[in-house]
Amino acid sequence: MDNLARLKNILETVLEIAAKVVRLVIQIYQRVWLFLHTRIPILGALVRRHIKNPSTVFLDTAILILVVYIGFGIVGFVQIYPKKAETPLANNLSELYPFPAAKVDATLVWSHQFLSRLNFLNTFSSQAPTDASSRPPTDSELRKRVLEGLIEDRVIYLEAEKRHIGVTGEELKIAFDKQGDPNEIKQKISKLYNMTLIEYQRILAEQILKEKVKNAVLVRWHLRHILTLDLSSANEAKKQATAGKDFAEVAKTFSQDAKTASNGGDIGFWRKGELAAQISPGLEEAISKLTVNQISDPVQTQFGYQVVQLLERSDGADQTYEDWYKEALSKHKVKRFIKI
Secondary structure (H helix, E strand, O other): OOOHHHHHHHHHHHHHHHHHHHHHHHHHHHHHHHHHEEEEEHHHHHHHHHHHHOOOOHHHHHHHHHHHHHHHHHHHHHOOOOOOOOHHHHHHHHHHHHEEEEEEOOEEEHHHHHHHHHHHHHHHHOOOOOOOOOOOOOHHHHHHHHHHHHHHHHHHHHHHHHHHOOOHHHHHHHHHHHHOHHHHHHHHHHHHOOHHEEEEEEEEHHHHHHHHHHHEEEOEEEEEEEEEEOHHHHHHHHHHHHHOOOHHHHHHHHHHOOHHHOOOEEEEEOOOOOHHHOOOHHHHHHOOOOOOOOOOEEEEEEOEEEEEEEEHHHHHHHHOOOHHHEEEEHHOOOOEEEOO
């Protein structure tokens, strides 16, 4: 009984407080509307209209919401397109309104994606150390880099879809786990780019998809090498390898590349253009002329003299990624809405 009495007292107290709150709200409403409609005639007319026909409240509310939505839409349009603003307001409005940044065939790249990527780059650029020998990118250059990067991502997606290439959750997890501790990654990307983990994983998935498309459309060379510091050692290494001695054993004996000598000199798969950019154009030219299992003559590079064996050559376009992408882009209809 004591519990019931206590519960009854609590309910009575709650109802009393609720009644007071309702009375207070009604009083405030009456006083505010009295003040407004005596000074703004249209509000007085609205009050009389609503009293006469209460159902018009819903119609007028819907009209008000529509007017406000259109008004903010116009503000957003001006902010994003003519003003090229990168403010928090522009970012928020780009999330609420479907403003396109670019169109690739029938698919759209949205302005909120553009502004988010631009924010990542601006945050990183603002923290990058100044180098007197290099000029920091201008705002226009950053905007162009971001827009063209998003268009490239869309073209890659369409090319992948055409070839039935995708990224599985397991592939994304493996790639993400290789980055290190999730908490450290979260802190690092937040500090460097003002980016969340979800945004980082989305970009990581796009990078994985890009690599899979590259592997599918471009020729790849599987190579192993022997790196020496002098020409005579390189010639001797080639002589032994071509005479029938196992290339892997020769690499363990002669190669000065500590990272690969123990595994027979295997340096993995390379695409056209990558060797030229990272090691030597001359080495890439020599490899392009090899047949499978053939061993090259020594080639002088910035690291020394290299003897290379071609283990595998995949099917694909015998061109650099840049040349392939240029051709692929020309096959798609691209329209840019964001001004640089």
